[in-house]
Amino acid sequence: MEEEYRYTEIEEKWKSKWEELGLNKAVDFSEKPKFYLLVMFPYPSGSGLHVGHCRNYIPADVVARFKRMKGFNVLHPIGYDAFGLPAENYAIENGVHPKMSTERNIATFGRQLKNIGLSYDWDREFATSEPSYYRWTEWFFEFLYKRGLAYEDKSFQWWCPHCKTVLANEQIIDGKCWRCDTPVEKKELKEWFFRITTYADKLVEGLDRIDWPDRIKSMQANWIGKSEGAELAFKGIGNDGNMYDIPVYTKRIDTIFGVTFLAIAPEHPLLSSLTTDENKEKVAQYAEEALRKVDIDRLSTEKEKTGIFLGTYAVNPLNGERVPIFVGDYVVYSYGTGVVMGVPAHDERDFVFARKYGLPIRVVVSPDGKDFEINEAYVDDGVLINSAEFSGLSSTKARKNLNKVIEEKGIGRSTVRYKMRDWIISRQRYWGAPIPVIHCPQHGAVLVPEDELPVLLPDEVDFTPRDTGESPLANDKEFVNTNCPIDSKPASRETDTQDGFACSSWYYLRYADPKNDKAPFDRKKIDYWLPVDLYIGGAEHAVMHLLYSR
Missing domain, CATH: 3.90.740.10 (Valyl/Leucyl/Isoleucyl-tRNA synthetase, editing domain)
Structure with missing residues (x-):
């Protein structure tokens, strides 16, 4: 009689062996030809993986293994798009704190991804909700603000009555919120914007130099308009x-x-x-x-x-x-x-x-x-x-x-x-990277000093969304009340948080240098690993994530 195939034992043996040998680790500045294989990282907004994740990640892993066997130095990383509406809505629906549910879901996702046997470089794993990551999302905000590319303005914006937050034009699909399918309405609010229209010409011209499917490029060209x-x-x-x-x-x-x-x-x-x-x-x-x-x-x-x-x-x-x-x-x-x-x-x-x-x-x-x-x-x-x-x-x-x-x-x-408008990055929600701005009665909007970043998201907050157009952070006096960096007089922190896409628009850069605590990344490592050689993700983000990343 044939011996039983004990797949769990065999899989554990080889997973341990792969890890011991470091077969999946990418090496910075290797003499081998490099190959950067990027997958769209998941929202930890569910209790575990679904078959759609596998449909994306397993074929990508086949390519990664093939390239390693062909002698390439392969960067095949994974992380978690942890801030924003998907994760926060999940937490609200399940009556738990977003930090707790996100960390729990990430642990489950990681275990399942390893059980599948995917050959990621786990040393480069991160979540966008980690202070070591969103410190640099805040830094990018300040970088843009200092160059006149981030600004505050009052205007009519799309409001989701269910998610109780403003949405960017790109997040409206057939008149409904991209996350919950609730019909949206217009609301006049003061918002923070990134001046992406400054780069409209470059975004159009750059499409000729990108090896993307024509359908995706056409969607972006039409959106830029x-x-x-x-x-x-x-x-x-x-x-x-x-x-x-x-x-x-x-x-x-x-x-x-x-x-x-x-x-x-x-x-x-x-x-x-x-x-x-x-x-x-x-x-x-x-x-x-x-x-x-x-x-x-x-x-x-x-x-x-x-x-x-x-x-x-x-x-x-x-x-x-x-x-x-x-x-x-x-x-x-x-x-x-x-x-x-x-x-x-x-x-x-x-x-x-x-x-x-x-x-x-x-x-x-x-x-x-x-x-x-x-x-x-x-x-x-x-x-x-x-x-x-x-x-x-x-x-x-x-x-x-x-x-x-x-x-x-x-x-x-x-x-x-x-046709493209500037990107509204304000969100009247709790679970997002804070906007590093202090409002001073005398000096107006003042950036938080760079050496004080990150502005940490407080844990003890009633994170239930409000109908008032204010973020839940507005009710946390300990967070709001501060001093002006210029004259040390009483002032208040900005209480809107940044759109989740502000974090996910640069994650592919962080993978090249994920442990750096002096800068978002080292330029030499970026020059070595970039550009991405193969990206595998959904077309649903053609005029959101893929546009913002460019």
């Missing part, structure tokens, strides 16, 4: 009789003579000033209802467009014509300038809007330079007609000439715009 156009100011006649500059961005300045109305976003700061007294109540009610809709629905060409006339007019800067101003739900303040010049003959949404509200439809571009009747918007380039001295020019030539004219007259300029 680079467009070339012109910005010019219409003059709005306010309810008080004053004139207001109303900046408008357009990719089609060649259609400027076809403008028959302006549409302004419901959240635009000029909305009230441009609304007559008799229309204020219904406009305010309309704006409130419009702001309950998510941007993707408001911008969709499939959804019905609505609006209300404000009772005021704006003057076209090129022909002096007065056109009515509407508030429209299909205009979003965070896109362009928050005002659309309505050209019904040459824009599908404007055409539908004009038909609905009986507004003029004036053709100013035609395929052959001749006037014609239209039953739908003509959106292609062509030859200008009914456009004063610009009639007869091609759309391309007209755009060039018109850009020159508005710059010479001082009423506008050619410019580049992006």
Whole structure:
């Protein structure tokens, strides 16, 4: 009779042997060719691994073993994306402290990963919730702040009523929170941002140098949404009789003579000033209802467009014509300038809007330079007609000439715009890296001195999310009350924490030097190990983690 296969004993034997020989350890500066194999590290937001983890990690491990056998010095690390909504929501649902549940889950994950036999370099293991790690997440915040790339501003942001926190645009999927599928709403709050739009051009250009699937690169390019156009100011006649500059961005300045109305976003700061007294109540009610809709629905060409006339007019800067101003739900303040010049003959949404509200439809571009009747918007380039001295020019030539004219007259300029917005990193939650800022009545926002980092997350806190728009840390007076680093007078700490992606956006760099307590990493080790040779992860983070990491 054949002897029983005692797999547990055999597996334990070989796991111990592998560990004893250090077969899976990466060696810094080895003479062997290096191979950096990175996997998307897991959220410890469940009591253990699921089959989806195995689907990702086992094929990656096969590659790692193959490369070692081929003579490569393989860096194949693992860690845990421990801060943020996934881990905190798990803790709340299970009635335990996030620190306790996270540490317990990490221990389970680690044991299961080892039981599977995955060949990670366990000496490089870390969790983003460890002070030795988030010290450097805070350091990066200060690094960006000192260079004008982190700033605080007040604006309307997406709010998840279930998670009770602000969400970045990238974290809204079909109008719902990316973690809990709750429909989101708009809320005006003061938030911290990273100025990622500064790097929009580099992010677009860099896609040509990345060996990624075309689908992922296309998703990022569309999200960044680079467009070339012109910005010019219409003059709005306010309810008080004053004139207001109303900046408008357009990719089609060649259609400027076809403008028959302006549409302004419901959240635009000029909305009230441009609304007559008799229309204020219904406009305010309309704006409130419009702001309950998510941007993707408001911008969709499939959804019905609505609006209300404000009772005021704006003057076209090129022909002096007065056109009515509407508030429209299909205009979003965070896109362009928050005002659309309505050209019904040459824009599908404007055409539908004009038909609905009986507004003029004036053709100013035609395929052959001749006037014609239209039953739908003509959106292609062509030859200008009914456009004063610009009639007869091609759309391309007209755009060039018109850009020159508005710059010479001082009423506008050619410019580049992006659909991508700056990254909101504030979260009104407990479980995240603290924002290392002290608010001083005299000096405003002041950075915590670098030698005092990390600002530690206190353990004894009621971490239940609030409806007020404040983080639970706001109720911890021992955490909040401090002194200004400049004059030592009473001041208060920032109580929002950083988005979990602030931690996960640089973890691949830390793997190269995970024990460094003098800097986030050593440059020589980064130069040796980077770039990542193979990344295995999900496409769901194409416009979040993969964008922020770049």
